[in-house]
Amino acid sequence: xxxxxxxxxxxxxxxxxxxxxxxxxxxxxxxxxxxxxxxxxxxxxxxxxxxxxxxxxxxxxxxxxxxxxxxxxxxxxxxxxxxxxxxxxxxxxxxxxxxxxxxxxxxxxxxxxxxxxxxxxxxxxxxxxxxxxxxxxxxxxxxxxxxxxxxxxxxxxxxxxxxxxxxx
Amino acid sequence: xxxxxxxxxxxxxxxxxxxxxxxxxxxxxxxxxxxxxxxxxxxxxxxxxxxxxxxxxxxxxxxxxxxxxxxxxxxxxxxxxxxxxxxxxxxxxxxxxxxxxxxxxxxxxxxxxxxxxxxxxxxxxxxxxxxxxxxxxxxxxxxxxxxxxxxxxxxxxxxxxxxxxxxxxxxxxxxxxxxxxxxxxxxxxxxxxxxxxxxxxxxxxxxxxxxxxxxxxxxxxxxxxxxxxxxxxxxxxxxxxxxxxxxxxxxxxxxxxxxxxxxxxxxxxxxxxxxxxxxxxxxxxxxxxxxxxxxxxxxxxxxxxxxxxxxxxxxxxxxxxxxxxxxxxxxxxxxxxxxxxxxxxxxxxxxxxxxxxxxxxxxxxxxxxxxxxxxxxxxxxxxxxxxxxxxxxxxxxxxxxxxxxxxxxxxxxxxxxxxxxxxxxxxxxxxxxxxxxxxxxxxxxxxxxxxxxxxxxxxxxxxxxxxxxxxxxxxxxxxxxxxxxxxxxxxxxxxxxxxxxxxxxxxxxxxxxxxxxxxxxxxxxxxxxxxxxxxxxxxxxxxxxxxxxxxxxxxxxxxxxxxxxxxxxxxxxxxxxxxxxxxxxxxxxxxxxxxxxxxxxxxxxxxxxxxxxxxxxxxxxxxxxxxxxxxxxxxxxxxxx
Amino acid sequence: xxxxxxxxxxxxxxxxxxxxxxxxxxxxxxxxxxxxxxxxxxxxxxxxxxxxxxxxxxxxxxxxxxxxxxxxxxxxxxxxxxxxxxxxxxxxxxxxxxxxxxxx
Numbered sequence: 001x002x003x004x005x006x007x008x009x010x011x012x013x014x015x016x017x018x019x020x021x022x023x024x025x026x027x028x029x030x031x032x033x034x035x036x037x038x039x040x041x042x043x044x045x046x047x048x049x050x051x052x053x054x055x056x057x058x059x060x061x062x063x064x065x066x067x068x069x070x071x072x073x074x075x076x077x078x079x080x081x082x083x084x085x086x087x088x089x090x091x092x093x094x095x096x097x098x099x100x101x102x103x104x105x106x107x108x109x110x111x112x113x114x115x116x117x118x119x120x121x122x123x124x125x126x127x128x129x130x131x132x133x134x135x136x137x138x139x140x141x142x143x144x145x146x147x148x149x150x151x152x153x154x155x156x157x158x159x160x161x162x163x164x165x166x167x168x
Numbered sequence: 169x170x171x172x173x174x175x176x177x178x179x180x181x182x183x184x185x186x187x188x189x190x191x192x193x194x195x196x197x198x199x200x201x202x203x204x205x206x207x208x209x210x211x212x213x214x215x216x217x218x219x220x221x222x223x224x225x226x227x228x229x230x231x232x233x234x235x236x237x238x239x240x241x242x243x244x245x246x247x248x249x250x251x252x253x254x255x256x257x258x259x260x261x262x263x264x265x266x267x268x269x270x271x272x273x274x275x276x277x278x279x280x281x282x283x284x285x286x287x288x289x290x291x292x293x294x295x296x297x298x299x300x301x302x303x304x305x306x307x308x309x310x311x312x313x314x315x316x317x318x319x320x321x322x323x324x325x326x327x328x329x330x331x332x333x334x335x336x337x338x339x340x341x342x343x344x345x346x347x348x349x350x351x352x353x354x355x356x357x358x359x360x361x362x363x364x365x366x367x368x369x370x371x372x373x374x375x376x377x378x379x380x381x382x383x384x385x386x387x388x389x390x391x392x393x394x395x396x397x398x399x400x401x402x403x404x405x406x407x408x409x410x411x412x413x414x415x416x417x418x419x420x421x422x423x424x425x426x427x428x429x430x431x432x433x434x435x436x437x438x439x440x441x442x443x444x445x446x447x448x449x450x451x452x453x454x455x456x457x458x459x460x461x462x463x464x465x466x467x468x469x470x471x472x473x474x475x476x477x478x479x480x481x482x483x484x485x486x487x488x489x490x491x492x493x494x495x496x497x498x499x500x501x502x503x504x505x506x507x508x509x510x511x512x513x514x515x516x517x518x519x520x521x522x523x524x525x526x527x528x529x530x531x532x533x534x535x536x537x538x539x540x541x542x543x544x545x546x547x548x549x550x551x552x553x554x555x556x557x558x559x560x561x562x563x564x565x566x567x568x569x570x571x572x573x574x575x576x577x578x579x580x581x582x583x584x585x586x587x588x589x590x591x592x593x594x595x596x597x598x599x600x601x602x603x604x605x606x607x608x609x610x611x612x613x614x615x616x617x618x619x620x621x622x623x624x625x626x627x628x629x630x631x632x633x634x635x636x637x638x639x640x641x642x643x644x645x646x647x648x649x650x651x652x653x654x655x656x657x658x659x660x661x662x663x664x665x666x667x668x669x670x671x672x673x674x675x676x677x678x679x680x681x682x683x684x685x686x687x688x689x690x691x692x693x694x695x696x697x698x699x700x701x702x703x704x705x706x707x708x709x710x711x712x713x714x715x716x717x718x719x720x721x722x723x724x725x726x727x728x729x730x731x732x733x734x735x736x737x738x739x740x741x742x743x744x745x746x747x748x749x750x751x752x753x754x755x756x757x758x759x760x761x762x763x764x765x766x767x768x769x770x771x772x773x774x775x776x777x778x779x780x781x782x783x784x785x786x787x788x789x790x791x792x793x794x795x796x797x798x799x800x801x802x803x804x805x806x807x808x809x
Numbered sequence: 810x811x812x813x814x815x816x817x818x819x820x821x822x823x824x825x826x827x828x829x830x831x832x833x834x835x836x837x838x839x840x841x842x843x844x845x846x847x848x849x850x851x852x853x854x855x856x857x858x859x860x861x862x863x864x865x866x867x868x869x870x871x872x873x874x875x876x877x878x879x880x881x882x883x884x885x886x887x888x889x890x891x892x893x894x895x896x897x898x899x900x901x902x903x904x905x906x907x908x909x910x911x912x913x
Contacts, residue, residue, distance in 0.1 A: 004815055104801060
């Protein structure tokens with residue numbers, strides 16, 4: 001019962017926070033709500049025995065990406081933002097479409113069948129520690145994708161600098 | 169990580185280094201990196217070959233490429249007898265061509281680019297021959313095609329070169345389309361792409377048929393023919409041979425490496441590799457044999473009258489590739505690969521010799537404007553002569569043994585075999601004739617070019633003549649591993665291939681073998697003799713013949729009008745449809761007609777349609793979400809049934 | 810922790826709801842910054858379901874995927890915001906109705 005209650009709290013709060021993110025007029029508020037949301041997601045990861053990912057979630061998303069968003073928001077004229085129209089004129093269509101797709105997703109959820117379980121039981125991960133276990137998979141089976149990911153980050157750095165630098 | 173991985177990895181590294189740093193840092197030193205890499209590959213290939221020779225077969229997976237459910241693709245290497253010999257051919261010819269290019273491409277603006285592409289090509293070709301699964305073969309197959317496109321169009325400022333590159337690429341698409349379907353069918357039917365699993369399970373498909381448009385088609389025949397489709401494109405067999413002669417627009421070392429010695433033989437390699445599949449379908453085998461024989465004869469006749477030195481050699485390549493397919497088609501895979509291996513040396517030598525002549529003649533290709541080059545470029549002359557003797561099938565040289573093996577085994581293969589044997593023997597005579605036509609016209613007699621050209625004549629630099637001499641040794645000695653028993657040899661290479669490729673059962677006696685051999689030697693010597701009379705003794709004879717049989721001559725001169733035919737039945741209808749139906753009728757009449765016919769409804773609809781292109785990001789997002797919704801609904805309905 | 814005592818479907822449902830909120834946010838908001846944040850929301854929703862699957866199937870590959878998604882998300886945010894900055898510098902625009910050059 002307790003885990004279900006726990007999950008219920010997380011689910012309700014996360015949905016509410018997501019809604020807050022997309023509806024707030026002031027982008028700074030959106031970012032702050034998103035920060036809270038990310039902490040909750042990290043909590044959910046802990047709940048699912050993914051300690052390493054929880055840490056990454058906080059460090060990377062909350063620590064880096066959201067700060068980046070805040071920096072960019074500082075460049076804009078917030079006063080104008082506060083008076084401008086938030087939504088597009090056709091927003092009911094968007095909401096209706098979203099709800100329809102959601103219904104389809106729920107409808108198809110009953111058809112999910114899971115494959116055979118793998119070798120990483122909770123006990124096995126606990127014995128090895130989560131970070132070590134995930135590192136093993138990452139650096140053996142997924143070594144090449146890992147290297148490619150580093151290349152993508154490099155390109156992103158270069159691209160961001162080139163795009164944002166002053167002209168001339 | 170062990171040494172076999174390095175065989176393809178070294179050229180890949182050279183490619184990456186040259187393509188990234190070549191333009192600014194390495195520049196004129198690009199060849200060092202490329203040559204060292206290929207040299208390393210060659211050394212490892214030799215050691216792998218020695219291991220295979222001692223009976224070891226290497227087959228292992230290096231890396232899981234794609235794992236998705238029961239679909240699993242690995243990057244793995246299979247080095248057996250067949251691969252080992254291909255490794256030697258690819259790396260050794262590639263090495264010599266790299267060295268030759270140092271002299272040939274000297275001073276070209278794209279020097280680093282050229283060596284980068286050569287390395288990339290070597291890598292792709294090695295991946296193709298070393299793969300232990302079909303998808304890796306397919307990867308290499310497409311990658312060598314891409315490199316070939318890059319290198320044919322290397323001088324892309326020249327329109328003819330750019331066009332030839334496109335032509336090669338597009339013509340190959342036709343063949344690769346069939347090949348791709350073949351690969352998919354193999355996976356669908358057998359559930360695996362690994363060679364060992366395919367060959368292990370292929371027998372279970374025997375006798376099964378598949379229904380296509382109401383016809384029952386034997387499954388194995390279908391798969392074999394689809395695979396052969398790819399081979400027809402890549403190895404320039406009829407009807408997809410049109411790209412190879414045009415490919416000669418590329419730099420000559422490229423013609424030697426890619427369009428003579430290695431890439432175009434990939435089709436033969438593939439057919440030999442899949443011999444367990446082909447062996448199960450007699451229809452497919454006969455198609456392979458006849459396609460090979462017809463192509464061989466067809467290309468040889470065209471080569472008789474051409475004047476462009478590189479085109480003659482190119483048609484001779486098409487013809488010799490036909491020979492190899494002929495061999496595969498009669499079940500003599502070993503002989504086919506043996507010919508592939510000897511052909512690589514003498515044909516690369518012919519091309520590099522032609523390049524050396526071009527170098528001296530400042531790019532002139534017309535053999536009618538040459539003559540008497542013997543005294544200006546002795547090394548080129550002697551090596552070219554050796555290669556010509558070898559391709560003509562003069563006893564003792566490499567070409568003789570492989571050609572004789574093919575003809576002998578064809579002779580032993582029932583009715584179809586007898587037919588292709590007769591065609592093959594005719595081709596042997598024609599080959600001798602046109603090969604020596606080059607020798608007599610270009611190297612003997614008196615010089616027929618301009619004075620400036622004559623003044624400019626010189627032997628090529630060391631970097632170019634040295635590979636010629638090494639290849640000449642190959643053109644002489646490469647065949648000595650396959651001296652047949654009838655001549656007191658042990659035919660070592662046939663026994664070497666036997667575990668992978670099998671060896672057809674020969675019933676006929678030695679006497680018949682001597683007869684077959686005698687006929688082919690007579691054909692070769694006859695061809696040379698006629699060529700000598702025509703082009704050295706009485707040069708007026710060919711001119712008179714050309715006048716007398718004008719229609720035949722022009723047909724041959726225009727390569728049987730195949731290009732014109734394709735232009736007529738494919739290119740023009742497509743263009744015509746585009747301009748006259750799609751533009752004039754569909755756009756002009758139908759669409760405008762509807763718009764004018766029901767203006768009110770259309771205007772209303774058009775206004776709404778225009779609204780979709782509002783430029784608002786959100787509207788595009790909304791329509792995308794709508795699409796997702798529709799597709800999801802359809803999928804769920806289909807699954808729910 | 811007793812994550813496994815909650816049915817897998819709950820996680821998938823939560824993930825779906827957050828994903829759709831992200832989709833909706835992307836579709837209805839005018840502010841490009843919020844739209845980028847909606848994309849982050851969608852990616853996070855996917856991550857939740859991947860981690861849940863990974864937990865239930867006892868297979869770490871799901872979590873490795875999450876790792877890669879976070880990497881890509883970081884790259885995407887950096888590039889997206891850089892585009893936004895140069896857009897703002899050139900046109901002083903942060904709303905989608907100010908950039909409608911594609912209008913037909």
